[in-house]
Amino acid sequence: MAGEFELIDRLRQQVQSHPNLRLGIGDDAAEVLFGKNKTPVLVTVDMLMDQVHFDLANTDPRLIGRKALAVNLSDIAAMGGEAIAIVVSYALPKGAGDHGTGDQLAEQLHQGIVELAEQHQVAVAGGDTNSWKGPLVISITALGQPVGPKAIERSGARVGDLIFVTGELGGSLAGRHLTFTPRLKEARELVNNYDVHAMIDLSDGISSDLQHILRESEVGAVLHAEQIPIHSDARRSSGDRSPLEHALHDGEDFEVLFTVSPEDAVRLTSHPLLTGTRVTQIGEITAGSEPFLIDQGERRLLTRSGWEHSL
Amino acid sequence: MAGEFELIDRLRQQVQSHPNLRLGIGDDAAEVLFGKNKTPVLVTVDMLMDQVHFDLANTDPRLIGRKALAVNLSDIAAMGGEAIAIVVSYALPKGAGDHGTGDQLAEQLHQGIVELAEQHQVAVAGGDTNSWKGPLVISITALGQPVGPKAIERSGARVGDLIFVTGELGGSLAGRHLTFTPRLKEARELVNNYDVHAMIDLSDGISSDLQHILRESEVGAVLHAEQIPIHSDARRSSGDRSPLEHALHDGEDFEVLFTVSPEDAVRLTSHPLLTGTRVTQIGEITAGSEPFLIDQGERRLLTRSGWEHSL
Structure with missing residues (x-):
């Protein structure tokens, strides 16, 4: 993989500027404007994969769900933001080993997410649950808004x-x-x-x-x-x-x-x-x-x- | 996996109501309110996985990127919405077979996404690019706003x-x-x-x-x-x-x-x-x-x- 700076530069070049995009690729979160009042919304995504960001076989799935949310909330915090809502997508392994069925695993991951979300008054707004033969992948997108008049860049x-x-x-x-x-x-x-x-x-x-x-x-x-x-x-x-x-x-x-x-x-x-x-x-x-x-x-x-x- | 209705019911029970969440799990997109004007934002996520939603070995990666975006835009359309911005997360296979390195694969996927995004004036606001030994996974979250005074449920x-x-x-x-x-x-x-x-x-x-x-x-x-x-x-x-x-x-x-x-x-x-x-x-x-x-x-x-x- 290319270095992070190089990748950010290349992605920046590929995407055009957009009237609703106040702040795009290259900060902890993007800032997008909505409605006629140009209400700012912070948005960030992080994907966590088994054997890269955690070790499912040796970790309580609730802690994995918790971490998947926590890294996103950290990005919203770094923008001087408050977190409002998240959406979650899962690729769940069929037969989740020690953690039972894919459904049981999903339930435990979700429990870890919901607990941390409630602590920070964040709404779990939606999700996409898939099952496959590959390892566990969990992607969370967090939406927030600046605490002050503008985001901290x-x-x-x-x-x-x-x-x-x-x-x-x-x-x-x-x-x-x-x-x-x-x-x-x-x-x-x-x-x-x-x-x-x-x-x-x-x-x-x-x-x-x-x-x-x-x-x-x-x-x-x-x-x-x-x-x-x-x-x-x-x-x-x-x-x-x-x-x-x-x-x-x-x-x-x-x-x-x-x-x-x-x-x-x-x-x-x-x-x-x-x-x-x-x-x-x-x-x-x-x-x-x-x-x-x-x-x-x-x-x-x-x-x-x-x-x-x-x- | 449990039936879709059953899963939706269970997820709905697990998440508490939230003052900013006008419409949560169980529609094509959620509707979340931001700022003091309670500006409505539609949000939806879809994750696509190799060998489940597409066959990387036999498909142009630009079409895979395109599809990953298109399914999300379809959800925004179904809410009577216009799409404003997306964020993308990738799990890229190390050594992408016929498609070259993980970087080259990312570039082609991204090209398919950016082309369709531009056709619909959607901002590519951010992303998270990861590399691993597993198969390709793409998750896209789309943000939109209702075209009319409210979303169509x-x-x-x-x-x-x-x-x-x-x-x-x-x-x-x-x-x-x-x-x-x-x-x-x-x-x-x-x-x-x-x-x-x-x-x-x-x-x-x-x-x-x-x-x-x-x-x-x-x-x-x-x-x-x-x-x-x-x-x-x-x-x-x-x-x-x-x-x-x-x-x-x-x-x-x-x-x-x-x-x-x-x-x-x-x-x-x-x-x-x-x-x-x-x-x-x-x-x-x-x-x-x-x-x-x-x-x-x-x-x-x-x-x-x-x-x-x-x-």
């Missing part, structure tokens, strides 16, 4: 902005990738109280996802190694990576990274979020086009060094 | 209404299922000029799809065998079925079936559609709950006798 970061992340990073694949809380409440609180310039959710790791903001905003960045909030899972993770490397490069944290002005950064640092979720300043937006990491006094380029997805 | 048929279909029916699997024109233009013209009471698209065959209208509208129906417009493909189709049986039971016609008052029926019969698409009166809505067919003077129950999908 990747392209809004400005030189001098400070960079923040929610939560703690790294080692998600030890289990958190199935149980994380999409940051909808945090995004709402941030958008309602601060002028968030740019935001993205961390699906591939900071070293990869930050580059989307830099590219779309045409800026550079400096991160400070000692400020990166490292999750205890990253310290427990085995392998060649240090805990810091896990925090920088591991995928599937599904925290949000965002930038605000220095004035808002001061306020934000002294006012904890009402949700209790930690918010940490990790660096600043600079002129240039590349991300640097300052680690023990040394400044080096932060490269996208092969993030890990589940499995 | 399955539940609006009234006793005394006359039943119409667009086009000609049967034998679609000989090839038309890959190249059919979704009836968006026809639906727009009908909604703009007539009070369409109920509408559905014919994906499983009249004998199956008409029952959805009867069930949701709590009515019965009588069809007249000699009025059913039989496609020439149905006459050429081999197998045990007569041409009429093909027209009644074959899946994937993707025409629309709708009901209007007797007054509108008279007008409609004497005014051909501007698109040139044939519109045929095939029966009437009655009291009761079941569909009957009058064939050569005999009246018998129209049963859902095992529709055929492609492959």
Whole structure:
């Protein structure tokens, strides 16, 4: 497969502009305008496949359904949006092994989806259920609307902005990738109280996802190694990576990274979020086009060094 | 798998009502309200899988992409809607056989989608491209808005209404299922000029799809065998079925079936559609709950006798 940047560029070229499309391919969600009032609707889709994004044989199907929804809600959060409704499509394996019939599997997946949907007041609006001889595939499309007057894009970061992340990073694949809380409440609180310039959710790791903001905003960045909030899972993770490397490069944290002005950064640092979720300043937006990491006094380029997805 | 009615009932029970969900599971598309003006948005999803809905080894991938979009546009048409935007998710086989790499396959599928999208002024708003060892899966979610003041539901048929279909029916699997024109233009013209009471698209065959209208509208129906417009493909189709049986039971016609008052029926019969698409009166809505067919003077129950999908 081509690199993600290359693919995004090619798809962008293929599709024409459209009067109802305010924001298309290349952000966490698209923004489409409806009706004579041009009401904005956020829309995003994620497909999860057995043996790529989860391991059906060794996972509670309710957690798989939950994750399929959670990754979509994370995208809506990253737009500064609230989620309104979803539609789900399934390719269900005939004879689902330990999970019984395809129908029983569907019921368990659906249960995981409905539970998380209710927690976030999201309507399950429809679906398409298919059965086949192949492995389980589940695709969810989430619809939302901006909490504020407009969606928060990747392209809004400005030189001098400070960079923040929610939560703690790294080692998600030890289990958190199935149980994380999409940051909808945090995004709402941030958008309602601060002028968030740019935001993205961390699906591939900071070293990869930050580059989307830099590219779309045409800026550079400096991160400070000692400020990166490292999750205890990253310290427990085995392998060649240090805990810091896990925090920088591991995928599937599904925290949000965002930038605000220095004035808002001061306020934000002294006012904890009402949700209790930690918010940490990790660096600043600079002129240039590349991300640097300052680690023990040394400044080096932060490269996208092969993030890990589940499995 | 459970029957379609049973599954719909079970899913309906599982999901709670939601203030933004005007119309949920059980119609061709859901209707969700956005923004303070409660702007209605139609949303529908269809997933197509290799060896279930198409045969990748023997089909131009552009036609597969086209079909994946067309079935969704047909659902929007059946709601009396215009399509505005879509998102697409792919599971692409690694090494796509005769179709080259996964990337090359994606490009061809996408080409088929974009061409049909442009014909109907639909924005390709986003997507999720994945690669795996399994067979090709495409899921498309289409967003639309009602052409008239409200969407046309399955539940609006009234006793005394006359039943119409667009086009000609049967034998679609000989090839038309890959190249059919979704009836968006026809639906727009009908909604703009007539009070369409109920509408559905014919994906499983009249004998199956008409029952959805009867069930949701709590009515019965009588069809007249000699009025059913039989496609020439149905006459050429081999197998045990007569041409009429093909027209009644074959899946994937993707025409629309709708009901209007007797007054509108008279007008409609004497005014051909501007698109040139044939519109045929095939029966009437009655009291009761079941569909009957009058064939050569005999009246018998129209049963859902095992529709055929492609492959």
